[in-house]
Amino acid sequence: MLFQVNFKSGKPVYLQLVDQIQAAAASGALAPGEALPSIRPLAEELRVNRNTVAKAYTELESQGVIETLPGKGCFLKENHSPLRKEIRRKLLIEEIDQAIVKAHHLQVPGPEFLKLVEHRMEALEDKRRANEIEKEE
Amino acid sequence: MSTPTPVIQIENLAYAYGKAEAVHDLSFAVQPGRCYGLFGRNGAGKTTTMKCLLNLLRPQRGQARVFGLDPANEEVAVKRRLAYVPDQLAFYPWMSVRETLDYLASFRERWNKQTEAELLERFRLEPAKLTSSLSKGQRTQLALIAAICPETDMLVLDEPTSGLDPIVRREFIETVIGAYQEGNLGNRTILVSTHLIAEFEGLIDEFTIIDQGRNVMTLEADKARERFQKIRARFAGAAPEMELPGALRVRREGRELELVANGAGAALVERLKQHGPEELSTEALTLEEIFVAALKS
Numbered sequence: 001m002l003f004q005v006n007f008k009s010g011k012p013v014y015l016q017l018v019d020q021i022q023a024a025a026a027s028g029a030l031a032p033g034e035a036l037p038s039i040r041p042l043a044e045e046l047r048v049n050r051n052t053v054a055k056a057y058t059e060l061e062s063q064g065v066i067e068t069l070p071g072k073g074c075f076l077k078e079n080h081s082p083l084r085k086e087i088r089r090k091l092l093i094e095e096i097d098q099a100i101v102k103a104h105h106l107q108v109p110g111p112e113f114l115k116l117v118e119h120r121m122e123a124l125e126d127k128r129r130a131n132e133i134e135k136e137e
Numbered sequence: 138m139s140t141p142t143p144v145i146q147i148e149n150l151a152y153a154y155g156k157a158e159a160v161h162d163l164s165f166a167v168q169p170g171r172c173y174g175l176f177g178r179n180g181a182g183k184t185t186t187m188k189c190l191l192n193l194l195r196p197q198r199g200q201a202r203v204f205g206l207d208p209a210n211e212e213v214a215v216k217r218r219l220a221y222v223p224d225q226l227a228f229y230p231w232m233s234v235r236e237t238l239d240y241l242a243s244f245r246e247r248w249n250k251q252t253e254a255e256l257l258e259r260f261r262l263e264p265a266k267l268t269s270s271l272s273k274g275q276r277t278q279l280a281l282i283a284a285i286c287p288e289t290d291m292l293v294l295d296e297p298t299s300g301l302d303p304i305v306r307r308e309f310i311e312t313v314i315g316a317y318q319e320g321n322l323g324n325r326t327i328l329v330s331t332h333l334i335a336e337f338e339g340l341i342d343e344f345t346i347i348d349q350g351r352n353v354m355t356l357e358a359d360k361a362r363e364r365f366q367k368i369r370a371r372f373a374g375a376a377p378e379m380e381l382p383g384a385l386r387v388r389r390e391g392r393e394l395e396l397v398a399n400g401a402g403a404a405l406v407e408r409l410k411q412h413g414p415e416e417l418s419t420e421a422l423t424l425e426e427i428f429v430a431a432l433k434s
Binding site: 005007008009010012013040041043044046047048049050051052105106107 | 170172307310311314315318319336338339340341342359362363366413414415416417419420421422423424
């Protein structure tokens with residue numbers, strides 16, 4: 001997988017790596033048992049301190065997301081499912097929070113925002129149905 | 138657990154060239170395994186500080202300790218444990234790349250031949266070439282190989298990338314990350330002085346900004362990026378005139394307001410919100426932007 005580091009996010013670099021691996025694991029971009037890049041090439045590529053990458057991997061290991069096989073490297077754990085739902089929710093919550101802040105700035109009150117969410121869900125559902133019918137025909 | 142002895146400890150250091158004071162009452166400490174940045178403009182006192190650590194200059198006041206030792210009294214004990222890439226590189230012009238490396242290796246207890254071969258290959262440096270015919274970039278690469286192969290506890294880099302092209306600069310930093318920290322992760326300390334901060338951004342754990350020989354600020358890089366924020370707000374009408382305590386810099390243009398905050402970001406955001414902005418966003422400052430903000434305020 002390809003990693004991105006953004007120094008302007010204000011989030012510690014090692015946490016950015018942790019989040020990206022969690023997100024990749026939750027979305028399936030990283031499959032259980034798949035190898036993570038080893039510390040040296042990843043640090044060189046991102047031009048970050050190796051301690052930063054090591055810290056991210058240590059954190060993920062303590063969360064039970066990845067495991068280190070001595071002499072082989074780091075791998076995504078086979079059964080990281082209990083964490084998966086939680087991470088999916090966490091990712092969604094981040095997006096929702098952003099939308100809420102945006103709504104606040106655009107002066108859309110809470111109840112109206114919620115109605116809008118429902119409306120959009122219906123609209124997307126209609127679109128999905130229309131697509132299916134089109135396929136059947 | 139006791140705290141480990143700092144690899145570098147500088148206390149109230151002062152040094153003047155004649156009447157021109159280069160370093161004034163400077164203090165900072167570097168813990169083992171860290172990559173420490175010494176940031177300052179040209180002439181801020183970075184090189185003078187480094188020279189005091191290496192016993193190339195004697196502190197006139199205060200003290201400099203390296204590995205807990207006084208570099209003036211125990212110069213050999215200090216120097217065997219560190220490698221230094223100075224800002225002005227000097228090689229014997231009649232020696233080839235091969236001869237230069239053999240010569241420098243003869244002063245060292247350890248010399249990793251395999252690393253040497255890998256780096257010569259990586260930099261495409263011809264061993265038979267005379268040092269006098271090397272480009273500036275190649276001379277820096279040769280100095281870096283000579284600094285990495287002895288596998289010392291500390292690497293001291295003085296303005297290592299100034300005057301180099303972007304490709305060589307990138308390779309230089311990748312090599313420091315990859316080859317130098319190899320094997321003994323967490324125990325190899327790097328002290329780098331530079332005014333080209335952006336390219337070391339990801340490598341730096343902690344830094345000190347010095348200006349006119351004085352310590353302006355010492356911070357951990359992650360904490361610094363958390364503390365220094367750029368806040369942008371756009372309003373429906375003209376940006377309101379308001380008190381903005383703690384803002385380092387304010388730019389105002391029609392309906393827009395942009396300010397730089399040091400630690401007071403959350404309070405300033407709240408204050409801006411009271412005026413009902415249409416758009417409000419914050420981002421962290423990069424280390425280079427923090428450097429500029431610190432020296433301008």
